[in-house]
Amino acid sequence: MSAIFHNVSLAWYFAWSDMRARYKRSVLGPFWLVLGTGIGVVGLGLVWSVLLNTERSEFIPALTVGLVLWQAISGAITGSTTVFARSASVIKNIKTPSWRISLELVFQQTVNLIHNFVVIVFVLLVYPQDIGFAALLVIPGLVLVFMNIFWIAQVLGFVGARYRDFDPLVSALMPILFFLSPVLYQSRQLGSLDVISKLNPIAYWIEIVRNPLLGSVPALSDYLVVVAMTIAGFLLATWMTRARGHRLPYWI
Amino acid sequence: MSRISLRNVTVDYPIYNSRSMSLRNNLIAIGTGGRISKETRGIVSVTALDDITLELEHGDRVGLAGHNGSGKSTLLRTMAGVFRPVKGQIHVEGRVSTVFGLGAGLVPELSGYENIVRMAMMLGSTRSEAEAIIEDVERFSELGNFLSVPVSTYSDGMRTRLSFGVATAAHPDILLVDEVFGAGDAEFQKRAERRMEEFIEKSSIFVLASHNSQLLERFCNRSIRLEHGKIIESEETA
Ligand SMILES: Nc1ncnc2c1ncn2[C@@H]1O[C@H](COP(=O)(O)OP(=O)(O)OP(=O)(O)O)[C@@H](O)[C@H]1O
Numbered sequence: 298m299s300a301i302f303h304n305v306s307l308a309w310y311f312a313w314s315d316m317r318a319r320y321k322r323s324v325l326g327p328f329w330l331v332l333g334t335g336i337g338v339v340g341l342g343l344v345w346s347v348l349l350n351t352e353r354s355e356f357i358p359a360l361t362v363g364l365v366l367w368q369a370i371s372g373a374i375t376g377s378t379t380v381f382a383r384s385a386s387v388i389k390n391i392k393t394p395s396w397r398i399s400l401e402l403v404f405q406q407t408v409n410l411i412h413n414f415v416v417i418v419f420v421l422l423v424y425p426q427d428i429g430f431a432a433l434l435v436i437p438g439l440v441l442v443f444m445n446i447f448w449i450a451q452v453l454g455f456v457g458a459r460y461r462d463f464d465p466l467v468s469a470l471m472p473i474l475f476f477l478s479p480v481l482y483q484s485r486q487l488g489s490l491d492v493i494s495k496l497n498p499i500a501y502w503i504e505i506v507r508n509p510l511l512g513s514v515p516a517l518s519d520y521l522v523v524v525a526m527t528i529a530g531f532l533l534a535t536w537m538t539r540a541r542g543h544r545l546p547y548w549i
Numbered sequence: 550m551s552r553i554s555l556r557n558v559t560v561d562y563p564i565y566n567s568r569s570m571s572l573r574n575n576l577i578a579i580g581t582g583g584r585i586s587k588e589t590r591g592i593v594s595v596t597a598l599d600d601i602t603l604e605l606e607h608g609d610r611v612g613l614a615g616h617n618g619s620g621k622s623t624l625l626r627t628m629a630g631v632f633r634p635v636k637g638q639i640h641v642e643g644r645v646s647t648v649f650g651l652g653a654g655l656v657p658e659l660s661g662y663e664n665i666v667r668m669a670m671m672l673g674s675t676r677s678e679a680e681a682i683i684e685d686v687e688r689f690s691e692l693g694n695f696l697s698v699p700v701s702t703y704s705d706g707m708r709t710r711l712s713f714g715v716a717t718a719a720h721p722d723i724l725l726v727d728e729v730f731g732a733g734d735a736e737f738q739k740r741a742e743r744r745m746e747e748f749i750e751k752s753s754i755f756v757l758a759s760h761n762s763q764l765l766e767r768f769c770n771r772s773i774r775l776e777h778g779k780i781i782e783s784e785e786t787a
């Protein structure tokens with residue numbers, strides 16, 4: 298138990314120190330990230346609100362939350378396929394539980410999201426939403442999303458370490474996944490195509506974080522699906538790590 | 550009390566080629582009921598350690614010798630728990646610290662100080678323990694102001710000083726060292742030797758792999774010679 302706690306705090310510390318390393322010689326540092334998200338929101342917001350013919354005051358807040366979440370999710374997914382290979386020198390030289398390496402990737406995305414929250418707050422000030430205490434549901438929502446990102450990073454990390462074709466495959470699938478996820482639109486706008494969002498796990502994650510921030514309470518069924526996904530995912534990741542974890546140093 | 554015990558340990562390295570590494574061939578293999586699998590998936594493996602049985606106890610200072618590719622590094626990594634043997638059992642008691650390769654785990658963009666804390670935490674210290682050893686590493690490495698600049702500006706020898714300083718500062722019970730003094734200058738080698746002596750006095754187990762027979766003689770009271778992954782010679786020296 299204390300070993301788990303030790304490794305979690307290590308992953309958290311390393312995620313922050315990686316952030317420092319990445320922006321060591323830049324003046325704006327992590328605020329490049331915030332700036333990038335801001336520019337994305339303005340650009341996509343102006344163009345797509347016209348294309349989709351929707352009200353900006355409604356479209357831009359939804360887009361902002363969706364985009365910030367998408368960045369965390371896609372960053373974790375694309376990073377996970379090479380996460381172990383990038384830490385090869387550590388894995389091959391120091392006894393390291395593999396899940397600490399993938400947790401570090403998840404925490405890096407958490408750190409990014411914390412920064413990007415500035416953009417969300419800013420947009421919500423410009424386009425105020427009718428939010429009350431239900432907004433607090435964003436916290437369990439985010440916790441669930443990051444737990445899911447964690448098991449996915451671990452599982453994809455293993456597959457990517459063993460099969461080198463997996464990384465380009467996942468990269469090739471990401472753009473289509475973006476359009477299948479309700480970032481630029483909301484699931485209820487899909488109409489007869491609703492089945493897309495019923496089958497896409499990412500759609501549920503976005504719902505349970507975005508709805509509270511826009512003033513509505515997510516459906517109980519959405520929570521149930523996400524909780525079930527979390528449990529199944531953790532079982533899968535644990536089984537995989539138990540069964541194949543010791544082979545990792547040989548693969549990378 | 551620290552102890553390392555290996556019983557009939559065999560370690561194989563699988564050699565994955567692009568075919569066995571690729572998803573397509575594995576999918577084809579599944580799709581064809583594994584018929585093609587023999588040709589496409591044939592994974593060859595190199596036996597790096599072959600049926601090694603070894604007991605190391607408190608006070609053992611072991612020198613590992615042997616040709617290039619005889620299995621010294623593999624044996625050290627197996628003791629460190631990085632590789633799990635395909636056959637046999639390994640049992641290790643005590644806190645292990647390792648100095649393998651130059652700067653494994655160093656982040657070049659971060660300063661020496663930040664890397665000290667990171668490395669120590671990776672080797673099992675808590676944050677506060679890691680910060681407590683900074684002074685000791687500062688004194689030992691004599692890197693002075695260089696500790697404040699990114700590690701990417703360090704020479705090989707300077708990296709060695711840093712890694713070696715951290716690995717020995719954390720007061721491990723077991724220290725495993727793989728051939729790292731090469732890059733250090735004469736003065737550093739002397740200090741590293743003194744530090745190893747200090748460490749050895751503080752007891753426990755020390756294993757050093759090296760091609761330098763003087764070094765092995767000087768620090769070790771047991772010598773083990775490997776060849777093709779087998780122990781061909783094991784004796785007590787003074
Ligand atoms: N990553 C690897 N993949 C495949 N084979 C490997 C790998 N690392 C080592 N080997 C093989 O395992 C055997 C033992 O290697 P090892 O590195 O343990 O030797 P060594 O005694 O440390 O050699 P040196 O004196 O050159 O450092 C060699 O035959 C080598 O070819």
Ligand SMILES: [Mg+2]
Pocket residue numbers: 621622623727
């Ligand atoms: Mg070697």
